[in-house]
Amino acid sequence: MVDRYLLTDPLGPLGSGEPPGKNGAVARGFCTERVIEIRPTGAGLRVGLVAWCGHYVRRGTEVTDLDAGIEAGVLTVSPASAPARVSDVAWEPDDVLYTWAPAHFSPGGAAEVERIDSDSSANLTDPEGKARAAFGLPPRSSGS
Numbered sequence: 001m002v003d004r005y006l007l008t009d010p011l012g013p014l015g016s017g018e019p020p021g022k023n024g025a026v027a028r029g030f031c032t033e034r035v036i037e038i039r040p041t042g043a044g045l046r047v048g049l050v051a052w053c054g055h056y057v058r059r060g061t062e063v064t065d066l067d068a069g070i071e072a073g074v075l076t077v078s079p080a081s082a083p084a085r086v087s088d089v090a091w092e093p094d095d096v097l098y099t100w101a102p103a104h105f106s107p108g109g110a111a112e113v114e115r116i117d118s119d120s121s122a123n124l125t126d127p128e129g130k131a132r133a134a135f136g137l138p139p140r141s142s143g144s
Contacts, residue, residue: 002075005086006031006051012091013053013071025057027066028134030127034116036072037109044078044087048105050116052124056131063131070120072097072113074104 006012007029014029031053039046054068076088092100097117101110116123129139 002033002035002047002049002077003031005075005089006033006053009086009089012073012089013051013069014055025059027055027057028131029053029055030130030134032125032127032130034124036112036116037106039106041076043080044076047075047077048109048113049073049075050113050120050124052120052127054127056128056135058135058137061137063128063135063137065128065131068127070117070124072101072104072117 007014013031031051033049033051036048036050037046038048050070050072052068052070054065056063056065056068072092074090075086078085078087090104098114101113104110105113132139
């Protein structure tokens with residue numbers, strides 16, 4: 001459910017809609033995320049995460065990201081409803097992670113968000129792999 005929400009929230013990491021690719025290329029949005037913490041809140045759950053999202057286009061045997069970026073967020077999920085739904089969301093505003101994270105995560109969760117942000121490629125999976133698979137391309141070889 002969180003995966004689906006990341007791809008469709010108009011205020012989320014992918015914004016609203018697909019940006020146009022050059023020369024008629026069709027851009028598609030992909031995200032990978034890492035859940036940092038899940039905490040109860042009322043009848044729901046607060047799911048704190050860091051997401052690496054972007055729009056990708058296929059160019060021959062390669063994919064190119066148009067706008068990939070990393071963003072922290074907290075989604076309030078109402079698991080009692082069928083199906084479960086996101087009832088509230090807060091996304092990190094641009095360039096204020098170090099003040100935003102402590103207000104939205106536990107102290108340990110905020111520290112983990114800041115650690116991931118400081119070295120994202122070592123702590124998150126690049127969504128390029130999802131894009132390559134969706135576009136029918138093999139995984140990138142480790143030497144590429």
